[in-house]
Amino acid sequence: MPHLAIRFFCCQNVAMRYSVVIPAYNDAKVLDLCLRHLEEVDFDEVFEVVVIDDGSTDNTVEVLLNWQRKAENFELRFESQENLGAAAARNRGVEMCSGDIILFIGADILVSKGWMKEHAKFHRNAVNAVAVGFMTWSPELAKDRFRKFLEEKGIALTFEGLKDNEETDFWHFFTGNISMPKGLFKRFLFDEDFKGYGFEDIMLGYRMSKNGIKIFYLEKAVAWHHHALKESDFFPDRMRKIGESAVLFNEKFPNCGVLPSGIKLFVFKVLAFFSGFLFVLRKEWGWYAKVKKHFLEGVALASAEKSVLIIGSYGAGNLGDEAMLEVILRELPVNYQRRVLSGDVADTKRRHGVKVAPHLPFGVRSFLSFGWLKSLKFLRKSSLVLLGGGGLFTDSYSSKAVYLWAWHVFIARMFGKPVYLFANSFGPVNGLFAKLVVKKVLKACEKIILRDELSKKEVLKFGEFGVVVGFDPVILFCEPIENVSKKKVAINVRPLKEKVDYGEFINDLRSQGYELVFVAMEPMDVLMMKEFGEVVYPSDFNSLIELLNGCEYAVGMRLHFLIAGVLADCKVGGYAYNLKVAGVLDVLDLPYIESGDLSSVFNEARKVKDLQRVIRDAKSIFGYLN
Numbered sequence: 001m002p003h004l005a006i007r008f009f010c011c012q013n014v015a016m017r018y019s020v021v022i023p024a025y026n027d028a029k030v031l032d033l034c035l036r037h038l039e040e041v042d043f044d045e046v047f048e049v050v051v052i053d054d055g056s057t058d059n060t061v062e063v064l065l066n067w068q069r070k071a072e073n074f075e076l077r078f079e080s081q082e083n084l085g086a087a088a089a090r091n092r093g094v095e096m097c098s099g100d101i102i103l104f105i106g107a108d109i110l111v112s113k114g115w116m117k118e119h120a121k122f123h124r125n126a127v128n129a130v131a132v133g134f135m136t137w138s139p140e141l142a143k144d145r146f147r148k149f150l151e152e153k154g155i156a157l158t159f160e161g162l163k164d165n166e167e168t169d170f171w172h173f174f175t176g177n178i179s180m181p182k183g184l185f186k187r188f189l190f191d192e193d194f195k196g197y198g199f200e201d202i203m204l205g206y207r208m209s210k211n212g213i214k215i216f217y218l219e220k221a222v223a224w225h226h227h228a229l230k231e232s233d234f235f236p237d238r239m240r241k242i243g244e245s246a247v248l249f250n251e252k253f254p255n256c257g258v259l260p261s262g263i264k265l266f267v268f269k270v271l272a273f274f275s276g277f278l279f280v281l282r283k284e285w286g287w288y289a290k291v292k293k294h295f296l297e298g299v300a301l302a303s304a305e306k307s308v309l310i311i312g313s314y315g316a317g318n319l320g321d322e323a324m325l326e327v328i329l330r331e332l333p334v335n336y337q338r339r340v341l342s343g344d345v346a347d348t349k350r351r352h353g354v355k356v357a358p359h360l361p362f363g364v365r366s367f368l369s370f371g372w373l374k375s376l377k378f379l380r381k382s383s384l385v386l387l388g389g390g391g392l393f394t395d396s397y398s399s400k401a402v403y404l405w406a407w408h409v410f411i412a413r414m415f416g417k418p419v420y421l422f423a424n425s426f427g428p429v430n431g432l433f434a435k436l437v438v439k440k441v442l443k444a445c446e447k448i449i450l451r452d453e454l455s456k457k458e459v460l461k462f463g464e465f466g467v468v469v470g471f472d473p474v475i476l477f478c479e480p481i482e483n484v485s486k487k488k489v490a491i492n493v494r495p496l497k498e499k500v501d502y503g504e505f506i507n508d509l510r511s512q513g514y515e516l517v518f519v520a521m522e523p524m525d526v527l528m529m530k531e532f533g534e535v536v537y538p539s540d541f542n543s544l545i546e547l548l549n550g551c552e553y554a555v556g557m558r559l560h561f562l563i564a565g566v567l568a569d570c571k572v573g574g575y576a577y578n579l580k581v582a583g584v585l586d587v588l589d590l591p592y593i594e595s596g597d598l599s600s601v602f603n604e605a606r607k608v609k610d611l612q613r614v615i616r617d618a619k620s621i622f623g624y625l626n
Contacts, residue, residue, distance in 0.1 A: 103178070473622075
């Protein structure tokens, strides 16, 4: 991943007994309220608050700096990291703590005035034990009918039947309001490898309880959950994710009892079947049935054979897109079945030997071919959909591509499939309607994984989205090859809307004694360059790299031509005809122009200095698919 600036602010050198740890991700507004409540607690000792900003894109840091200046009741320390998840953020927070007792809350938790006293009183009398405090909705949110249901039925918060200071079980190990000795926590830690949603705290409680650690309930350690959950937030995606996480939990701990079986499973299935009817009779009955229905859907999704459906600009004769698909197919986790939607089924099957079907229909002719029936079958069988690589969402050339790929995203979501925008460049998007469509696409994608920082900036123009930035996977196509060639230049240009004169540049190179090789990445390049001389259109990406390895320079436009030049150890310079080329060349620290004469960039062309860094960044994005 690209290096992220770490902001680390130390408090005064004062020994603290109590440390409050808060992970925060795009929670600036409610985090400000959370810290205000901590400032107002009734407690005689100064304590510390450690906040881990987990890759926020809002003004979280600004809020923290403000509180660092004005807090009187506590000392504030914080650190910003890339978005690694709540488990990693909490573990890092504890590393930074100086206190002996750790109190975990969320950024959306508002503590009562007596909250700290109750936890402190417990730990003065207990040794190596965990205390979980009472939580309920904040008063201004508590009247909502749906949130009342979540609490009363124990879906989100449940403390019914518990008595103050009595032992409870791991099912109440909620990190919204919990405390324990630091030494005890460090024996276990949150499992950062567990990528499921909503069970990382319960899993820690389970591991602790199985090792004899006791968990106690503190009724008077009150905290309020200030999160306005709505029905649309919960159904269907959140409950499906919880179902998927339950399967992952069960795989790690088969005897944990997290998955329903026997009579309980039968009841869940009956409720799921009648969920619509029950909702008509009474909303609460319907909600309860929908909880079971979507939970079971998540269980089924996670229990099924792992199958990824890869969708992109494949089968169009572009060597770069085919190289992208080849690397994705190779680097995917071994337990995934691989299927592809392509523009040319026969070509993709010949090149990659993978199960393939056509793109979903986007016109009368493609609809009447009925090949899309197989495409829908692939979609139904998939557990994950990747929009794999390339610059899919831009209307720089035509808005049709935006609508085509958006159509695929929306259909995948109709089937309840998680969609990842994977290894993409993004933008620019200029059309008003195209912008509306793209914003809906970004909201529909469960993960947005890009290959350059410029694309991230374009995404963030549409709202506060969690974005991962790695690098173009094509850099993993092969090991770099040493190159000692001289006086030979590979050139690639493509058609543009505006006319560009390359004649003077080409004549200058020839007059200096350079041998020129004109290299096409797709058929339109051949038509563009044939006036300059013979054009080579390699049969595949491997042949392209072999060709470039015989050249001292690779100068041109197509992104994957330039990346092939890097792998072939050429001196590389680019013509950034769009954002994706500029973004990737920025990461590689290679020269480029956005208009004008190629002579200037040729004179500055150079080899990549730190190739291993970008290789690591490219490999890192596949970790999000496990």
